[in-house]
Amino acid sequence: MLLIQQLINGLQVGSIYAVIALGYTMVYGIIKLINFAHGEVMMMGAYFAFLAAVAGMPIWAVFLISMVLSAILGMVIERVAYKPLRSAPRISSLITAIAMSLFLQNLALFIFKADPKVMPTIIKNNPVTIGSLQISNITIITFLVSVVFMVILTIFISKTKSGKAMRAVSQDTEAAMLMGINVNSTISLTFAIGSALAALGGILYAIAYTQVMPTMGLLPGLKAFVAAVLGGIGIIPGAMIGGFILGFIETLTKAYISSRWADAIVFGILIVVLSVKPTGILGKNIREKV
Amino acid sequence: MKNKNKKSYLINGLALVLLFILLNVLIKNNVISRYYQGIMVFVFINVIVASSLNLTIGFLGQLALGHAGFMAIGAYGSALFSMYIKEMALPPTALLITSLLVGGLLTGIIGYLIGLPALRLRGDYLAIITLGFGEIIRVIINNLKITRGAHGLTGIDKLVNVTNSFWIAVVVIVILYAIINSRHGRAIMSIREDEIAAEAVGINTVKYKSMGFTISAFFAGIGGGLFAHYMAYLDPNTFNFMKSVEIVTIVVLGGMGSLTGTIIASVVLTALPEMLRGFAEYRLLVYSFVLIIMMIFRPQGILGRKEFSINGLIKHSKNIIKKTGDNAEGGEL
Numbered sequence A: 001m002l003l004i005q006q007l008i009n010g011l012q013v014g015s016i017y018a019v020i021a022l023g024y025t026m027v028y029g030i031i032k033l034i035n036f037a038h039g040e041v042m043m044m045g046a047y048f049a050f051l052a053a054v055a056g057m058p059i060w061a062v063f064l065i066s067m068v069l070s071a072i073l074g075m076v077i078e079r080v081a082y083k084p085l086r087s088a089p090r091i092s093s094l095i096t097a098i099a100m101s102l103f104l105q106n107l108a109l110f111i112f113k114a115d116p117k118v119m120p121t122i123i124k125n126n127p128v129t130i131g132s133l134q135i136s137n138i139t140i141i142t143f144l145v146s147v148v149f150m151v152i153l154t155i156f157i158s159k160t161k162s163g164k165a166m167r168a169v170s171q172d173t174e175a176a177m178l179m180g181i182n183v184n185s186t187i188s189l190t191f192a193i194g195s196a197l198a199a200l201g202g203i204l205y206a207i208a209y210t211q212v213m214p215t216m217g218l219l220p221g222l223k224a225f226v227a228a229v230l231g232g233i234g235i236i237p238g239a240m241i242g243g244f245i246l247g248f249i250e251t252l253t254k255a256y257i258s259s260r261w262a263d264a265i266v267f268g269i270l271i272v273v274l275s276v277k278p279t280g281i282l283g284k285n286i287r288e289k290v
Numbered sequence B: 001m002k003n004k005n006k007k008s009y010l011i012n013g014l015a016l017v018l019l020f021i022l023l024n025v026l027i028k029n030n031v032i033s034r035y036y037q038g039i040m041v042f043v044f045i046n047v048i049v050a051s052s053l054n055l056t057i058g059f060l061g062q063l064a065l066g067h068a069g070f071m072a073i074g075a076y077g078s079a080l081f082s083m084y085i086k087e088m089a090l091p092p093t094a095l096l097i098t099s100l101l102v103g104g105l106l107t108g109i110i111g112y113l114i115g116l117p118a119l120r121l122r123g124d125y126l127a128i129i130t131l132g133f134g135e136i137i138r139v140i141i142n143n144l145k146i147t148r149g150a151h152g153l154t155g156i157d158k159l160v161n162v163t164n165s166f167w168i169a170v171v172v173i174v175i176l177y178a179i180i181n182s183r184h185g186r187a188i189m190s191i192r193e194d195e196i197a198a199e200a201v202g203i204n205t206v207k208y209k210s211m212g213f214t215i216s217a218f219f220a221g222i223g224g225g226l227f228a229h230y231m232a233y234l235d236p237n238t239f240n241f242m243k244s245v246e247i248v249t250i251v252v253l254g255g256m257g258s259l260t261g262t263i264i265a266s267v268v269l270t271a272l273p274e275m276l277r278g279f280a281e282y283r284l285l286v287y288s289f290v291l292i293i294m295m296i297f298r299p300q301g302i303l304g305r306k307e308f309s310i311n312g313l314i315k316h317s318k319n320i321i322k323k324t325g326d327n328a329e330g331g332e333l
Helices: A002-031 A038-054 A059-085 A090-112 A137-159 A161-171 A173-178 A183-209 A214-231 A236-256 A262-276 B002-028 B034-059 B067-084 B092-118 B123-143 B162-180 B183-193 B195-200 B205-231 B241-254 B259-275 B277-297 B310-332
Strands: A128-130 A133-135
Touching (some): A002 A038, A002 A133, A002 A137, A002 A214, A002 A236, A038 A090, A038 A214, A090 B123, A090 B277, A161 A173, A173 A183, A214 A262, A262 B092, B034 B259, B067 B205, B183 B195, B259 B277
């Protein structure tokens, strides 16, 4: 019974990681940049939701406002910091991404101060009892909302014109440009969608742990990134699988081994994956050409 | 050629001694207070740690994000060792140097072991795997009994002062400079320029990559040891991801591939926030902002890959004098 209970908890954590990992993987797929600021966009999304909830807005408005504002934030970050460096060496853009993450975190520290704020209850917690199992309705909602968004994203990418443009740009930017695809707006769109998903992850995280603080994006951001690498970075179904696997591993470690070692084990998995199959579970090996 | 080298060593040595005498005179006359002496020790520690990271980022061309982890190993290793051999009642300098070496060697060994799997990857993946190792080191130190975990390690002798940290920093820079300008250093730099081409001309890239990484870890350990014996207290959370980012910032700002650039950046980034006290709160905000601006407008850092040298300065000024002299002659005609 405990195992099933833990697996359900893992499902909740995992769906949050999966949603955040999707943004990582989309951005990496399109401009080959590890967007370290992604975790901070998630944090900002949580703060936007917090402000909207404190203002007493209805639940759909909280989600909408936070996701739209985060999407704008993501596009601004891309335009200001990443676009000028698109042709620069990879190391420069990676450092810029780290700096951007640090900047947003300290900006939040400056605006909202370091103390954690209590997230208002926008969803009442009333557990559903099935047999001897107790499942929080928040767990169910978290899972359902993330799955719905994943399905929408999958349909968007495989069926719509913009989704096809995204795939084209990620396969070959120059060829896509020659085919008349507006690469700049496609990249902006990718950042907007990724950041909105990060905000969604942030809201779900804030609801689950009932608090928001400036450093809240750091660890979930890194873990979502591990999830993206685990599933194969740049591959969208990979991020979902990676997120759920990571959620299960983390909750099981916390339940059966030790909560203090959970982070070390998550990063240990990252190292094992990178040393054995750096392209991840769903990734294909690509030979390097001179 | 040899004579020229001798002359340059002489000039640089002389300049160092002069700098040291100047520092001592200022300290003796209380121009530099105890507080500023503390900042200077931090500058020297940052010089050591950042220039060791510059070997990996600037000369080997591999972005590593776990340098704070290496610093932590060096700090804890040397601190525990010096506490262990305290009964032997060695003179303080000998105690400091042996424990620094032990800490450094331990870090070097662990760095070598981490490098084995990590250096097979490149670019982004290497950055991530070193980040992962850095975090794991911190979690392990946080949970071990011998390091007293999150309570922090106390009872370390305070052995470091301005004088010995100055000379240790000098020795580290000289050794790094010698390595970079040796045959091995050129091999390391060739990997940065083009790994496949380096391999094609017969450079053992695996060997030189792990060599560079190990040396880098060793000196980070020495820097960590100095930190431990200056603070006399260690908290594992000092060595988190943000610390690694701070060290990367110093390297990038100074110029990836310039040791003198790293020294300048260490001085600026360590001293500036301390000098402007009210500004200390926004230190990281400014750090990150500077880093973004730097990457967009001058991605190669302050000095790029150039080295500042006194010889170069002398030559340059001689040239200017000569030129103005020539011009003056031309005027007469």
